[in-house]
Amino acid sequence: MSCDRTSAWRQLQDHYDNAGSNFDVRRAFAADAGRFERFSQSAPHLFADLSKNLIDAQSEDLLLALARETGLEAHRAAMFAGEHINNTEDRAVMHWLLRAPADADTPRRAELAQVHETLDAMLAYAEAVRGDHTITDVVNIGIGGSDLGPQMAVLALGDFVAPGKRFHFVSNVDGHELAGVLKGLAPEHTLFLIASKTFTTAETMTNAQSAKRWFAQSGGTDIARHFAALTTNVEAAHAFGIDKTFGFWDWVGGRYSLWSAIGLPIALAIGAEGFRAFLAGAHAMDEHFRTAPLAQNLPVRLGLLDVWYRNFHGFTTRSIAPYHSALKRVPAYLQQLEMESNGKQVGANGKPLAFGTSPVLWGEPGTNGQHAYFQMLHQGTDVTPLEFVAVRDATHQLEGHHTKLLANALAQAQALMVGQADAGGHKNFPGNRPSTFFVFEKLTPEVLGAFLALYEHRVFTSGAVWGINSFDQWGVELGKVLARDIEPRLASGDVAGLDGSTAGLLERLRPR
């Protein structure tokens, strides 16, 4: 049943109208000494404080009822059973299987055996390349899910990266990016990874062709040693001239693929043991999501909070501020995960939805964001729920920095909630602005794996309640088709049939 037709939805609307719309989290803390405990919890490898959010026991209870009424548990079971819940592409959704141990209790035994066979081969290759000191530069060529995850994780786990290799990520079809990277490279010291689930993506194919041409023109000889492909389309990789391939399967969505062969740059960076730890962290979160009661299930609580904010409070964006510079690319990674998954206007049945879906997700690391857009978060006319990520232990010895960093994260969350009412005018902070606070003890492969899996299941939860297919991305197709039509027009100048604006701009952008 569509979520907006359920009795829980109606009750949530009543609760919002009666109490939710003027809920004051400061009063809620004053009235309940146990609020922090009630609305915070541990989950594998991390801790989350939800208590500064605009929720009370009744809203959580009703949101849980909404989850039950919309069949969240059955949908979750269907995903873990390998049913084709990606109905528009008739595919299973089994990225979770990529991180299951070889002896896991799952009905998908055959696929699990293939997963481990590929994983073992990929990690053996990663270790061999790590030991090959003639390779000093690894260039990953891929885009979207074939870029954002590995790039984000290699940066995030910088403390675990063995010295001796530089990692480069080329995604954009803008040749400035590839040309800039190639400038500093020598073919005999470079390994190119062509990462593409489909091996047809225009940007990646264009960059891969140019890299191959550069390799030959700069005296490179042994393609088999200097190129590898990470793809479900092994045939196309061979046709391109690459022998060394690591495969994966159509049941791994692009934005869920960093756990597969697409994660090879991560394995090259942190080693086989580190990559297995990364998978183990995610698996621990999978088990939590699969088995914990809904009321203590962190991805479920977060996904339901997202529904509460989007559909009842009407908040259209959510911001994330990782207070750790190594987590700089996490917002970009999560943007694809959440917005490509849940940015849908029709339900899984293809019928238009009468309610909002994915919020806009955005953010920058703290403390940087504080000196840029936090002004709006504190005093703007719109309310934006903010998510903090703070790591207790630093891995550097620079005196004073980490304490200042953590103090800032705590202070910002406090300021958003408490506000400052008595100052008046321009100095008035309304407060009561919601935030969630994640605590990692250390930034390790396990912790990062768990955090990313937490987000995946959170997006699954809101998507399931909304009744959408979170695993297709038809919205990216139209632009691709039109780009193919426009490309030759830039050379020919033919504007026939184009709208006035596109024709006018094309005329200005034509090469002179």
Ligand SMILES: O=P(O)(O)OC[C@H]1O[C@](O)(CO)[C@@H](O)[C@@H]1O
């Ligand atoms: O890995 P591929 O097939 O090159 O696709 C790259 C990205 O393009 C998309 O299909 C969107 O165009 C993403 O979903 C995907 O992660």
